[in-house]
Amino acid sequence: MAVDARKGAPRAVFVDKDGTLVRDVPDNVDPARIELMPGAAPALAELRGAGYAIVLVSNQGGVARGAFSEDELEAVWQRLAELLAPHGVALDAVYYCPHDPAGSDPRYAVACRCRKPQPGLIWRAAADHGYELARSWLVGDILDDIEAGNRAGCRTILLDVGGETEWLPGPWRRPTCVVHSFGEAAQHILFPREGRRAGIRRFRSPPWMLPEA
DSSP states (O other), X not given: OEEEOOOOOSSEEEEOTBTTTBOOOTTOOOGGGOOBOTTHHHHHHHHXXXXXXXXXXXXXXXXXXXXXXXXXXXXXXXXXXXHHGGGTOOOSEEEEEOOOTTOSOTTTOSOOSSSTTSOHHHHHHHHHHOOOGGGOEEEESSHHHHHHHHHHTOEEEEEOSSOOOSOOOOTTOOOSEEESSHHHHHHXXXXXXXXXXXXXXXXXXXXXXXXXX
């Protein structure tokens, strides 16, 4: 499911929504309560200026749980466009998954390949727009985001701002790097060597995030 705004970019930065692009307010579809995360818009402006497409990839299981409808999400995408526009940023596409196997609506309460940590949203975007996933990045605030990006073939950045609370291990759940602000994420994508020298590439928790044997 996509809202397309621009085509032709060979590489992309895939961005999670809640807790990454915007402050996490569970099941929120009220545009007045949507607030960008600090530094997110300027960082996205830098990335877009460097030639990256900006693609939102978001689980919206509230649809399956009956918390809101797909129609109500349209106001969310519009509000994001309004918040990003003053910074010269437009989302190239929005892909979202309305499914949740534990949902109450049988139309959406299904197992799928698009609900992160599955990589279906990213694969769909790549198929639709020709993004080269090996040159693309995913930025997210929980390890389900990281797993989806790794499975899709992207490099991945964990925005460690408190969203991840379980730290469940797994072979796909180790990010390329961990940062503590969206600005750091952009700098690592644009200047990876400088990022390493600045200490951005760090794995402060938990011990399983060490390199696999």
